[in-house]
Amino acid sequence: MRWDGPVLNFSGAQPCPCGSGATFAACCRVLLNGERQAATAEELMRSRYTAYALQYGDYLFRTWHPRTRPAEVLPAPMAWTGLIILDVVDGGPEDEMGEVEFEAGYLDGDRPTVLRERSRFARRAGRWFYLNADTLSVD
Numbered sequence: 001m002r003w004d005g006p007v008l009n010f011s012g013a014q015p016c017p018c019g020s021g022a023t024f025a026a027c028c029r030v031l032l033n034g035e036r037q038a039a040t041a042e043e044l045m046r047s048r049y050t051a052y053a054l055q056y057g058d059y060l061f062r063t064w065h066p067r068t069r070p071a072e073v074l075p076a077p078m079a080w081t082g083l084i085i086l087d088v089v090d091g092g093p094e095d096e097m098g099e100v101e102f103e104a105g106y107l108d109g110d111r112p113t114v115l116r117e118r119s120r121f122a123r124r125a126g127r128w129f130y131l132n133a134d135t136l137s138v139d
């Protein structure tokens with residue numbers, strides 16, 4: 001999907017930016033507003049993509065592992081255009097670690113661009129946190 005730049009007042013009735021096919025209200029919004037915690041690393045990955053797309057810097061900070069997170073997280077306004085999950089290793093409700101490889105599309109000016117990363121997640125005190133990532137070349 002695509003939309004025109006960051007939208008802070010994103011309607012719950014719109015398709016969720018993470019590409020799940022569900023509405024924002026039925027998908028990432030409950031995670032972003034703290035009603036529920038992500039149950040899996042993939043779910044956290046999707047919600048963090050949505051947080052970047054909608055500029056929920058506070059959520060990005062709260063879900064970043066204390067060991068690796070910066071002092072503050074201020075997502076730049078960027079036109080994210082879609083998320084594709086390519087691979088998931090572990091990261092289930094009973095796992096301690098997980099990896100998610102994905103491609104995230106964005107507009108560089110008006111040029112469609114793809115960021116490919118393999119992100120690592122760790123579960124700590126029953127909650128999933130983003131740990132770090134390797135940026136991969138896009139074939």
Ligand SMILES: [Zn+2]
Pocket residue numbers: 016017018019020024027028029046047050
């Ligand atoms: Zn979502």
